[in-house]
Amino acid sequence: MENKMNRRGFFAAMGKFMGLAAVAPAVLGGVFSNQANAQEKRRSAGPGASAVAGSMVDVNDPIAKAVKYVEDFQKSPASKGNKCATCGFYAKKEMHGATEVGTCTIFAGKLVNANGFCASWNKKA
Ligand code: SF4
Incomplete structure (x- = not known):
């Protein structure tokens, strides 16, 4: 049993x-x-993309205000048609829906809109 x-x-x-x-x-x-x-x-994500980059730059961030960052270059007469996508400090990272975003040397760990603009714009070489 x-x-x-x-x-x-x-x-x-x-x-x-x-x-x-x-x-x-x-x-x-x-x-x-x-x-x-x-x-x-x-x-x-590529070599230009930071592992910590993730959230978008807040236009009210003190650094963003200091360099007069805007999410739409068309809202800044100073842009003269220039935008983040054509800036030497910009590196494309990913798409957020229909919006391209990327890293910017000035905003470490954050993402900027490809159509954004700031006073530190520098023509991409
Ligand atoms: S430095 Fe260039 S990429 Fe960065 S926010 Fe300004 S215009 Fe955009």
């Missing part, structure tokens, strides 16, 4: 193990796949 119980217990345990063995690769594959995707995103 005890042998029968042990056998039953053994098969129950094997059933659980086999179930786990069948599920584990799918779960672990998902984890590793997500890690690989995150690494690929970091790589494709």
